[in-house]
Amino acid sequence: MADRSRIEWTDATWNPVRGCTKVSPGCANCYAETFAERFRGVPGHPYEQGFDLRLVPEKLQDPLTWQRPRLVFVNSMSDLFHKDVPDDYILAVVSVMQRANWHTYQVLTKRSERLARMLAGPLRSMAAEPHIWWGVSVENRKHGLPRVGHLRGASAAVRFLSVEPLLEDLGRVDLSGIHWMIVGGESGPGARPLNPEWVRDLRDQALRARVPFFFKQWGGVRKKAAGRVLDGRTWDQLPAAVGL
Ligand code: SF4
Numbered sequence: 001m002a003d004r005s006r007i008e009w010t011d012a013t014w015n016p017v018r019g020c021t022k023v024s025p026g027c028a029n030c031y032a033e034t035f036a037e038r039f040r041g042v043p044g045h046p047y048e049q050g051f052d053l054r055l056v057p058e059k060l061q062d063p064l065t066w067q068r069p070r071l072v073f074v075n076s077m078s079d080l081f082h083k084d085v086p087d088d089y090i091l092a093v094v095s096v097m098q099r100a101n102w103h104t105y106q107v108l109t110k111r112s113e114r115l116a117r118m119l120a121g122p123l124r125s126m127a128a129e130p131h132i133w134w135g136v137s138v139e140n141r142k143h144g145l146p147r148v149g150h151l152r153g154a155s156a157a158v159r160f161l162s163v164e165p166l167l168e169d170l171g172r173v174d175l176s177g178i179h180w181m182i183v184g185g186e187s188g189p190g191a192r193p194l195n196p197e198w199v200r201d202l203r204d205q206a207l208r209a210r211v212p213f214f215f216k217q218w219g220g221v222r223k224k225a226a227g228r229v230l231d232g233r234t235w236d237q238l239p240a241a242v243g244l
Pocket of ligand 1: 031110
């Protein structure tokens with residue numbers, strides 16, 4: 001069975017790669033790093049090598065063994081398009097998604113240039129698959145907004161934004177060609193503050209552009225207590241294509 005995920009916008013996680021390195025301010029309090037480093041040096045533990053990047057080929061086939069259709073977050077503990085993951089391995093991961101097509105996959109990256117390059121090249125035949133959603137993380141204007149441009153330019157059936165942790169007012173975001181927006185604040189010790197006006201502005205932009213909007217969490221040190229209600233309701237919209 002897959003790990004049952006506690007992430008609000010997915011059912012399960014699948015990690016054929018473990019570990020990563022930081023690329024931008026959104027990574028400062030990376031939950032995956034904190035989790036992995038707790039187990040560094042523990043013999044036999046999946047994170048015995050902490051957050052060092054490594055391929056996990058023995059996990060590649062997992063989705064083929066899960067019979068019930070699920071929303072699967074690919075690499076919750078890494079970034080599939082990290083420079084140290086070879087093209088051939090990425091192809092092997094995506095080919096499993098293509099074969100186990102009763103699931104829906106969410107592939108999220110901060111390495112958006114490589115994502116766009118590969119979708120135009122070796123992944124071209126897989127880009128049109130409606131059950132594989134391609135997404136980029138957006139935390140601020142400087143690092144996040146260029147990723148939206150890379151994603152928009154990529155050939156893909158479903159493109160989504162994970163605007164989390166939202167660190168500042170993003171201003172106007174061009175949502176053309178985008179099929180889903182997730183927004184959330186940072187959680188855990190040292191969480192950076194989220195201004196409700198930044199969230200409202202993004203929700204309103206999404207509604208105007210008819211982009212499904214998902215508000216994941218306010219975050220903060222006590223994430224559960226802060227909840228995920230925005231203006232009297234939860235926002236749980238999903239891309240129309242999924243039909244869930
Ligand atoms: S890209 Fe993602 S997994 Fe990698 S360090 Fe940054 S937040 Fe963590």
